[in-house]
Amino acid sequence: MDAQLLTYLFVGLSFSLYIGIAIWSRSASTQEFYIAGGHVHPIANGAATAADWMSAASFLSMAGIIAFEGADGARYLMGWTGGYVLLALLLAPYLRKFAKFTVPDFVGDRYYSSTARLVAVVCVIFISFTYVAGQMRGVGVVFSRFLEVDINTGVVIGMAIVFFYAVLGGMKGITYTQVAQYCVLIFAYMVPAIYISIALTNNPFPMFGLGSELIEGGYLLEKLDGLSAELGMTAFTSGTKSTIDMFFITAALMAGTAGLPHVIVRFFTVPRVKDARISAGYALVFIALLYTTAPAVAAFARINLIEHIDGMVYQQAPEWFTKWEDSGLIAWFDKNEDGVVQYRGGNAMSPAAPAFTQGEGKFGQRAVSNAASENENELYIDRDIIVLAHPEIAQLPNWVIALVAAGGLAAALSTAAGLLLVISTAVSHDLLKKTFRPNITERQELFYARVAAAVAIGIAGLFGIYPPGFVAQVVAFAFGLAAASFFPVILLGIFSKRMNKEAAITGMITGLTFTFCYIAYFKFVSPESNNAAHWWFGISPEGIGTLGMLMNFAVSAIVMRITPPPPEHIQQLVANIRIPGIATTIVAAK
Amino acid sequence: MSDKENAYWRANIRLMLALLLVWFLVSFGCGILLLDFLNQYHLFGFKLGFWFSQQGSIFVFVALIFVYAWRMNHLDKIFGVEEEIPGEAGDLSGSAGQIDHADPTKREG
Numbered sequence: 001m002d003a004q005l006l007t008y009l010f011v012g013l014s015f016s017l018y019i020g021i022a023i024w025s026r027s028a029s030t031q032e033f034y035i036a037g038g039h040v041h042p043i044a045n046g047a048a049t050a051a052d053w054m055s056a057a058s059f060l061s062m063a064g065i066i067a068f069e070g071a072d073g074a075r076y077l078m079g080w081t082g083g084y085v086l087l088a089l090l091l092a093p094y095l096r097k098f099a100k101f102t103v104p105d106f107v108g109d110r111y112y113s114s115t116a117r118l119v120a121v122v123c124v125i126f127i128s129f130t131y132v133a134g135q136m137r138g139v140g141v142v143f144s145r146f147l148e149v150d151i152n153t154g155v156v157i158g159m160a161i162v163f164f165y166a167v168l169g170g171m172k173g174i175t176y177t178q179v180a181q182y183c184v185l186i187f188a189y190m191v192p193a194i195y196i197s198i199a200l201t202n203n204p205f206p207m208f209g210l211g212s213e214l215i216e217g218g219y220l221l222e223k224l225d226g227l228s229a230e231l232g233m234t235a236f237t238s239g240t241k242s243t244i245d246m247f248f249i250t251a252a253l254m255a256g257t258a259g260l261p262h263v264i265v266r267f268f269t270v271p272r273v274k275d276a277r278i279s280a281g282y283a284l285v286f287i288a289l290l291y292t293t294a295p296a297v298a299a300f301a302r303i304n305l306i307e308h309i310d311g312m313v314y315q316q317a318p319e320w321f322t323k324w325e326d327s328g329l330i331a332w333f334d335k336n337e338d339g340v341v342q343y344r345g346g347n348a349m350s351p352a353a354p355a356f357t358q359g360e361g362k363f364g365q366r367a368v369s370n371a372a373s374e375n376e377n378e379l380y381i382d383r384d385i386i387v388l389a390h391p392e393i394a395q396l397p398n399w400v401i402a403l404v405a406a407g408g409l410a411a412a413l414s415t416a417a418g419l420l421l422v423i424s425t426a427v428s429h430d431l432l433k434k435t436f437r438p439n440i441t442e443r444q445e446l447f448y449a450r451v452a453a454a455v456a457i458g459i460a461g462l463f464g465i466y467p468p469g470f471v472a473q474v475v476a477f478a479f480g481l482a483a484a485s486f487f488p489v490i491l492l493g494i495f496s497k498r499m500n501k502e503a504a505i506t507g508m509i510t511g512l513t514f515t516f517c518y519i520a521y522f523k524f525v526s527p528e529s530n531n532a533a534h535w536w537f538g539i540s541p542e543g544i545g546t547l548g549m550l551m552n553f554a555v556s557a558i559v560m561r562i563t564p565p566p567p568e569h570i571q572q573l574v575a576n577i578r579i580p581g582i583a584t585t586i587v588a589a590k
Numbered sequence: 591m592s593d594k595e596n597a598y599w600r601a602n603i604r605l606m607l608a609l610l611l612v613w614f615l616v617s618f619g620c621g622i623l624l625l626d627f628l629n630q631y632h633l634f635g636f637k638l639g640f641w642f643s644q645q646g647s648i649f650v651f652v653a654l655i656f657v658y659a660w661r662m663n664h665l666d667k668i669f670g671v672e673e674e675i676p677g678e679a680g681d682l683s684g685s686a687g688q689i690d691h692a693d694p695t696k697r698e699g
Contacts, residue, residue: 066644071625073644074621077643077645077647078617078643078648081647082617082651084651088658089606089609089610089654090606210635210644211633211634211635213635219634219635220635222635243625247618250617250618254617274662274663274672277655277658277659277663278656281656281658284652285652288648288649288651292649295645578602579595579599581666581671581672581673581674582671
């Protein structure tokens with residue numbers, strides 16, 4: 001069967017599986033809608049957390065980024081896994097003991113303040129929408145390339161699926177579809193990686209294949225560094241970012257991961273404190289499987305790209321090459337007009353992203369209006385296509401190519417659903433029930449949760465259809481803001497009994513304002529000065545959340561000492577969430 | 591908090607700090623600060639610093655969480671602060687009851 005038909009088959013089968021699970025696991029109460037009734041098995045929660053967490057960015061973009069940046073890609077590998085250590089040791093067990101529904105719930109109750117709750121709600125909604133926009137775009141890209149439907153139709157189909165199981169099933173439906181989506185996405189990621197690892201190194205474990213010898217002799221990484229040097233590219237095993245920037249970015253991603261509301265809320269769904277601890281471990285095992293494979297996929301892809309593409313006669317280019325060119329994600333600028341693709345270091349054109357004209361070049365390639373750059377490189381490749389294109393580059397069977405499309409969709413949809421649930425909960429529970437309309441019944445609250453989820457899906461879909469030009473820019477916000485706001489406030493709320501509402505509010509506002517202004521200045525106000533010479537201490541906007549977090553800690557530490565301690569019942573609440581075997585909520589109820 | 595609970599909390603903090611020290615050493619230490627120094631050594635086909643930053647630290651992270659869960663469950667037992675098992679596995683009647691208590695309007699619908 002051809003790849004197109006197989007893709008329809010796999011995507012169709014996986015979608016009917018998700019819908020089937022959604023029907024089987026409908027939610028009947030707010031407790032089921034918000035936290036799946038609180039009785040998810042720790043291993044199931046681990047798999048759901050992994051799918052919730054691993055988005056289109058992890059599945060589609062990360063290996064591509066590593067393929068082009070080499071050693072610098074480590075900030076994502078360490079940052080997005082190291083955060084789970086913080087989550088497991090510092091936050092998850094205590095938040096589970098606290099036994100509520102949302103992150104603003106914790107902030108509002110622990111700091112006995114509806115102002116703090118509102119600040120938290122605003123952060124949750126902002127962070128989650130930023131994130132969800134990227135997922136919808138990922139869905140659109142997969143649909144347009146593999147199913148050859150219009151990107152907008154792709155987004156609408158994706159929305160319809162998420163709508164079905166998020167609105168109907170709530171957290172309960174999402175949890176079990178995420179378990180299924182994890183299985184689909186990890187299978188889709190590993191199969192091509194294993195194929196290619198065996199083809200290159202004869203090692204069936206891609207994560208170890210990366211450090212193995214090639215079948216033709218010599219270590220893979222040494223060969224790759226040698227090839228890269230010949231072509232004037234940065235060696236795969238060395239980076240270009242400064243040590244301090246790597247340090248700050250990695251720290252911001254770790255603290256941000258631990259502070260992301262859609263991840264934290266997953267730990268409310270397991271029955272006991274000890275389940276929350278071990279569940280974080282299972283989640284990281286499931287995540288590590290993909291994350292330790294990603295650098296191998298990146299290295300394999302870079303070798304295959306160099307060997308298959310450099311020196312290729314354009315008119316004999318394989319079908320995948322011209323298809324991606326049609327999608328505008330590959331561009332070839334024949335600088336020396338010899339009809340042969342030269343793949344070298346540096347950007348092929350200026351500006352780096354191609355602006356296609358209607359015309360065709362001498363050899364039938366799509367013409368661009370960009371200026372030629374100084375170097376010899378003639379090829380532009382969008383990083384996001386590496387994972388999707390790699391099976392085709394390596395000439396794997398059609399069913400593997402189809403599988404990758406289904407996996408990419410699973411990754412994007414599972415994360416989108418988790419985020420949309422957090423948004424709807426923030427609206428129905430934190431804004432309506434807890435703040436503006438405390439008298440609504442459970443049935444009404446559940447109804448509002450469903451309405452909010454439906455509206456949020458609509459907005460997310462609009463972001464996917466009309467992607468705001470700043471999506472890529474604002475993703476840096478999500479982690480920076482989570483690191484500078486939620487992480488310190490939750491951490492201090494658990495580990496310091498002296499921490500009070502004044503310190504929490506001033507700390508959050510300091511961290512948020514500083515981080516927001518720094519990123520906004522370099523991304524929007526003065527993008528031309530966004531370079532190491534202008535950054536504070538050489539820290540890029542990507543890593544500034546760490547500094548914002550340190551400021552938050554510092555301000556909180558000072559303010560809590562000069563303002564009155566929190567009331568007695570709050571101090572008692574903190575004492576109780578630290579000990580697994582004591583009832584918490586009796587105190588919380590005052 | 592009682593003396594027993596204070597002792598439990600201190601033991602928890604000690605374990606946590608020890609594990610976080612390892613967490614810091616493998617990621618920020620070996621993977622970033624000592625990267626160039628470690629890169630002069632090799633582990634199979636990997637430069638050592640490169641391996642820590644791309645894979646090694648992740649393997650250690652996984653191990654840290656399992657060690658934490660295992661040691662904490664042990665501490666829960668010695669100090670006798672384990673959570674009561676809420677009936678049969680998966681039955682949450684205990685905490686559902688608490689939530690009702692905290693919020694009497696919850697079960698109206």
